[in-house]
Amino acid sequence: MTQHAKLSDIGGMESIKQSLCAAVEWPLLYPETFAKFGLPQPKGVLLYGPPGCAKTSLACALASAMNVTFLSVSAADLYSPYVGDAEKSIGELFHRARLGAPTILFIDEIDALVGSRGHREQGVQERVLSALLTEMDGIGVQQDSVSTMYKTYRGNKSVCPPQINVGVVVIAATNRPDMLDNALLRPGRFDKLLYVPPPDNAARLAILRVLTAHIPLGDCVDLQFLALTTNLFSGADMSNLCREVCS
Missing domain, CATH: 3.40.50.300 (P-loop containing nucleotide triphosphate hydrolases)
Known part of the structure; x- marks a missing residue:
């Protein structure tokens, strides 16, 4: 932060x-x-x-x-x-x-x-x-x-x-x-x-939108699908996921 x-x-x-x-x-x-x-x-x-x-x-x-x-x-x-x-x-x-x-x-x-x-x-x-x-x-x-x-x-x-x-x-x-x-x-x-609970589906989607706001995404990237498939991920896990994809 x-x-x-x-x-x-x-x-x-x-x-x-x-x-x-x-x-x-x-x-x-x-x-x-x-x-x-x-x-x-x-x-x-x-x-x-x-x-x-x-x-x-x-x-x-x-x-x-x-x-x-x-x-x-x-x-x-x-x-x-x-x-x-x-x-x-x-x-x-x-x-x-x-x-x-x-x-x-x-x-x-x-x-x-x-x-x-x-x-x-x-x-x-x-x-x-x-x-x-x-x-x-x-x-x-x-x-x-x-x-x-x-x-x-x-x-x-x-x-x-x-x-x-x-x-x-x-x-x-x-x-x-x-x-x-x-x-x-x-x-x-x-x-x-x-x-402060682990993020639910809606919260994970909101987190992904914030994390990818300045990242160019391809047309094939579906943030809603990613939010659904990252159950039990914390905010730190979501941030690390975006870093791994970009590196």
């Missing part, structure tokens, strides 16, 4: 795109409306589903379309052989997100980063999980500094909403939602869980 990719560059998944925009775009761009009706702004959205189904691409395209600060991290970016470094990196990451609000903070393969406390021994993953839960709850963040950040990015509004992480929405992606701790999935942290 290129830096300036749009949601329209991702074939199919119209309902997923709409739900993602409603959960992320509206709270970040129209916080006054949420405050007016007394609605809490969602803190996080979890995208889960099989690999290669455009979970990462959806987050990147949404941030590009909204023109907001986009921070992307994975377990490899945060882990360190030194005790306490990973937790410190989590705190610094959220601090950068608050300073750059409105911000989309994307955590890829979150199951590798935090996992579940019931599936393993205590260690760095549990400490990182505790740090992530603390930051998402806003514990230890000075309210005055948050109010200043909010006034800066919303044009010096006089009222600051009660949320600590105002202007920050966390989007996470995983192939293994069963490996995540229940404390992370409760409302108030990841408020919305969106399943």
Whole structure:
């Protein structure tokens, strides 16, 4: 996915795109409306589903379309052989997100980063999980500094909403939602869980049309037939198919 990719560059998944925009775009761009009706702004959205189904691409395209600060991290970016470094990196990451609000903070393969406390021994993953839960709850963040950040990015509004992480929405992606701790999935942290399924026939056709938009096709190429014969292909598989044909 290129830096300036749009949601329209991702074939199919119209309902997923709409739900993602409603959960992320509206709270970040129209916080006054949420405050007016007394609605809490969602803190996080979890995208889960099989690999290669455009979970990462959806987050990147949404941030590009909204023109907001986009921070992307994975377990490899945060882990360190030194005790306490990973937790410190989590705190610094959220601090950068608050300073750059409105911000989309994307955590890829979150199951590798935090996992579940019931599936393993205590260690760095549990400490990182505790740090992530603390930051998402806003514990230890000075309210005055948050109010200043909010006034800066919303044009010096006089009222600051009660949320600590105002202007920050966390989007996470995983192939293994069963490996995540229940404390992370409760409302108030990841408020919305969106399943990104393998593309169906209509979605595969839409993906093929997007992928072949700039590829000269012969008269014998039938995209509808290809969509029918590529059952269980993911979006990544469809992209690889087009690359193989062109090479």
